[in-house]
Structures are given as structure tokens and as C-alpha cells.
Amino acid sequence: MQIKILVAQPEHTVFARAICDLIEESARARGTGIAKRKPEYVEEKMLTGKAIIALVDGEIGGFSYIETWEHGKYVANSGLIVNPAFRRHGLARRIKAAIFKLSRTKYPEAKIFGITTSLPVMKINSDLGYRPVTFSELTQDDAFWGGCKTCPNYDILERNQRRMCLCTAMMAPSALQAKKMEVDLTDMIVEG
16 A cells, blocks of 8 residues: 655545545534635645545545634644545645644744644643644634634534634644744763
8 A cells, every 4th residue: 555645736626526525524524613615725724735635545534624714823734534435544644744843834824724623633622732722722713713704513602702613722832932842951861
């Protein structure tokens, strides 16, 4: 089995419909909220270098994309999906790590966040340095929250004035913040 994790390129737009179908099928199977996306939206992410695609023996294995909010102050890694035929190969973790790295490279000053109902995604996020946050710490951009309208739980979000829903909000520091938090202990090591 040959697995390739790549920054999506224009030639990958042929997979846009299949990716959208995978997102919709996953939402239906899990019975939880995943915002639907149109193929044109997925294609735009591929054409602008804001997506990671996993190919397994030339077939779509998985996908995730970057969304920016408030002029790049916030970045969301969204639409993480793995083809059921290729689950249990660590693709979700590899895709998530790649989109996280791409986000930090393209937007080093942005806080990276996500909302999810998926326990495996929460675990991956935690391993990458995300921490749970309240919804008030996320972007307040109406366009972001408008993306939740296709989720079956949108009424819960709306009823709670965007303060809570069934999703867990998680955020990682920007690349610059993470760099500042690193502690150099080399001068503290005592050999003896």
C-alpha cells in the first residue's frame, strides 16, 4: 500500500466530489454534526494551497483544509475526513499533523483552532498542543459560525448564542507563541 500525504495541487480537484461525499457519509454514519461542503469550495482550497490530501494507491484516502478568519488572526483546520476503506492506518493523525504544520507555515501569527465532536480528533489535537477552550475564545466572525448551519446540531448552537454546542472547541498557540514558550534548558544541565 502506497500512502502519500501531500499539499493538494490543482490536479487533485478531480477528488473534490468524492471528498464531499465522504464528509456527508461520515456525518450520516456517526449521527453527529459535520458541516457539509460543496465540491467548488473544496476545489478552491486545493487551488490556493490550503489543503492536505492523502492518496492511497492513487485513491482518495483523506483530506483536510485551512480556513482563515479575522484577517489571518485565527486559522481553523477543517473538514478532516478519512476514507473508511483506509481507516486504521494512522491517516487521520498524519493528515492532521500535515495540515497543522502547513497552517503554522502559512500563518505563523495565527491561533489555530477547531471544533469537533470526534474523540479521536480531540486526542490528535491534544497531541499537537491544542487545549480545550470556551467558544468565546474562538473567532467571532459570523462567516465561521455560518459554516455550522448545515450541521444537524445548529439549533443548539443558535439557542445558546454561540456560547456552547455539542462540539468541543480546541485551540493551539500560534507558531510564534509556541516558539516564545519553548524553554532552553541547555545552560541548566549540570554534568557531574
